[in-house]
Amino acid sequence: MVQYIDNIFYPKTEAVIISPTQLINTLKILSQGLGITISLFFIVIFLSIPLGLVLTFMSNSKLGIRTRRGAEIYPLRWLARGFVFLMRGTPLMLQLLFVYFGLPYIGIVLERFPAACVAFVLNYAAYFCEIFRGGIKSIDPGQYEAAQVLGLRKFATTIKIVLPQMIRVAIPSVCNETVNLIKDTALVTTLGLADLMHMTKSLVNSLANVTPFAVAAVIYMVLIFGLSKIFSILEKKTTY
Amino acid sequence: MMIQVNNIKKAFGDNRVLRGVTFGVERGEIISVIGPSGSGKSTMLRSLIGLERIDDGSIAVNGEKFVDNGVYVKEREMHRILSHSGMVFQHFNLFPHMSVKKNMTCAPVTNRLMTRAEAEEKCHTLLAKVGLADKLDAMPSSLSGGQKQRVAIARALMTNPDILLFDEPTSALDPELTGEVLEVMKQLAAEHMTMIVVTHEMGFARYISDRVIFMDQGVIAVDEKPEEVFAHPSNARLSAFLGAVHTKEAAN
Numbered sequence: 001m002v003q004y005i006d007n008i009f010y011p012k013t014e015a016v017i018i019s020p021t022q023l024i025n026t027l028k029i030l031s032q033g034l035g036i037t038i039s040l041f042f043i044v045i046f047l048s049i050p051l052g053l054v055l056t057f058m059s060n061s062k063l064g065i066r067t068r069r070g071a072e073i074y075p076l077r078w079l080a081r082g083f084v085f086l087m088r089g090t091p092l093m094l095q096l097l098f099v100y101f102g103l104p105y106i107g108i109v110l111e112r113f114p115a116a117c118v119a120f121v122l123n124y125a126a127y128f129c130e131i132f133r134g135g136i137k138s139i140d141p142g143q144y145e146a147a148q149v150l151g152l153r154k155f156a157t158t159i160k161i162v163l164p165q166m167i168r169v170a171i172p173s174v175c176n177e178t179v180n181l182i183k184d185t186a187l188v189t190t191l192g193l194a195d196l197m198h199m200t201k202s203l204v205n206s207l208a209n210v211t212p213f214a215v216a217a218v219i220y221m222v223l224i225f226g227l228s229k230i231f232s233i234l235e236k237k238t239t240y
Numbered sequence: 241m242m243i244q245v246n247n248i249k250k251a252f253g254d255n256r257v258l259r260g261v262t263f264g265v266e267r268g269e270i271i272s273v274i275g276p277s278g279s280g281k282s283t284m285l286r287s288l289i290g291l292e293r294i295d296d297g298s299i300a301v302n303g304e305k306f307v308d309n310g311v312y313v314k315e316r317e318m319h320r321i322l323s324h325s326g327m328v329f330q331h332f333n334l335f336p337h338m339s340v341k342k343n344m345t346c347a348p349v350t351n352r353l354m355t356r357a358e359a360e361e362k363c364h365t366l367l368a369k370v371g372l373a374d375k376l377d378a379m380p381s382s383l384s385g386g387q388k389q390r391v392a393i394a395r396a397l398m399t400n401p402d403i404l405l406f407d408e409p410t411s412a413l414d415p416e417l418t419g420e421v422l423e424v425m426k427q428l429a430a431e432h433m434t435m436i437v438v439t440h441e442m443g444f445a446r447y448i449s450d451r452v453i454f455m456d457q458g459v460i461a462v463d464e465k466p467e468e469v470f471a472h473p474s475n476a477r478l479s480a481f482l483g484a485v486h487t488k489e490a491a492n
């Protein structure tokens with residue numbers, strides 16, 4: 001596709017400055033890549049935040065089993081913490097390659113895009129889990145005591161007292177993490193997915209002109225600026 | 241008996257904090273609990289409402305035991321027995337993300353003890369009673385310490401508790417704000433609310449309460465009427481404690 005565009009619209013040029021028409025065409029082509037970048041972003045956000053929350057509850061779970069030898073095992077907690085350790089202890093790039101190239105060896109074959117989604121969701125869920133866990137830890141124990149003496153049960157306490165206060169504490173770090181996510185999406189280029197980064201690189205190659213790098217930089221910055229705005233509104237809304 | 245406590249014991253590791261505490265509280269009685277720091281006052285009070293798990297002994301509320309010789313009843317049962325006890329904390333423990341109204345109506349509405357409309361009406365009445373009718377929609381962060389504590393008391397009253405426990409309700413307040421909280425407590429006393437109050441306010445212990453319990457090293461060393469405790473302290477450690485408090489108050 002890039003070859004085609006190259007021939008029709010972009011006479012090869014050594015110039016660093018490109019014409020307005022070329023700029024518009026550059027934007028058009030890069031915005032094709034934006035589709036993958038943005039859909040990956042939203043899929044990861046919408047799946048990894050709930051999964052991170054589940055991991056948080058698992059990781060705080062007091063569910064214990066006593067073995068016959070008298071040792072205590074906490075299956076949910078250990079599972080969650082082990083998973084988080086694994087995800088944070090290895091590069092996302094490696095996880096991405098493992099899901100796409102490694103899983104087929106155990107019979108799990110995923111297309112490029114679903115593979116990227118799986119790797120990103122698992123990785124980001126681990127980071128969100130740690131953020132949420134920190135938020136919950138920061139809640140004053142007096143809050144639980146007040147809830148208990150008022151007769152609120154555990155579930156109601158979690159929903160009405162713990163989560164709202166946790167979210168308040170977590171918002172800045174969640175914002176940070178989503179900003180990282182936008183930038184990390186560029187890694188899917190390694191799987192050959194035509195995301196914003198991929199389109200930029202091929203355009204630079206075919207144009208023999210580095211301007212698309214600058215355009216891509218601006219696009220990433222605009223996305224991140226928008227995100228930060230949304231989060232600062234959220235932050236204001238949850239201030240008490 | 242509103243509350244009957246029998247020989248309760250509690251240790252944190254090797255630290256035996258309660259070493260056999262026994263007392264009873266009649267309906268309508270007001271008990272002040274005094275004693276040196278670390279004597280186990282808070283631990284004892286918190287045990288009465290299930291915030292601490294005791295190792296041994298029994299506690300009954302309204303004739304129903306929720307722990308018998310160190311064995312607790314099932315959680316659901318405990319929840320039911322303790323549903324008519326309320327507690328007010330030193331640091332108020334209001335929910336910071338909820339308005340005053342939400343703070344008060346959240347638990348009773350969630351537990352379906354009343355409809356939202358009933359809860360809101362009750363909330364109005366109680367806020368007026370503690371002199372904060374205009375703070376219905378205020379957030380806790382905008383209130384002074386004294387106002388927060390009055391909201392906390394009103395919140396504890398939402399479910400018409402049979403007994404209210406107070407753990408140093410004025411200790412976190414600036415001296416000029418203790419009066420408004422003590423005033424509300426006096427009002428409750430006049431209405432014959434059963435109260436157990438851990439306090440450093442000797443005025444409250446002396447003039448408002450019906451009985452004073454002096455705790456020392458995990459036991460009740462003295463349990464008498466305030467006149468006896470303050471006029472003729474029978475116990476050397478009590479005299480020393482009162483002397484120290486007196487000196488401190490004089491110094492302030």
Ligand SMILES: Nc1ncnc2c1ncn2[C@@H]1O[C@H](COP(=O)(O)OP(=O)(O)OP(=O)(O)O)[C@@H](O)[C@H]1O
Nearest residue numbers: 252253255257275276277278279280281282283284
């Ligand atoms: N959760 C806990 N874990 C370990 N030790 C504790 C705990 N709570 C209380 N203690 C210890 O128990 C002892 C009694 O504490 P408690 O809070 O009941 O005393 P108190 O009479 O209320 O003192 P104060 O007047 O300072 O409030 C203290 O030595 C304290 O360090």
Ligand SMILES: [Mg+2]
Nearest residue numbers: 281282283407
């Ligand atoms: Mg105490």
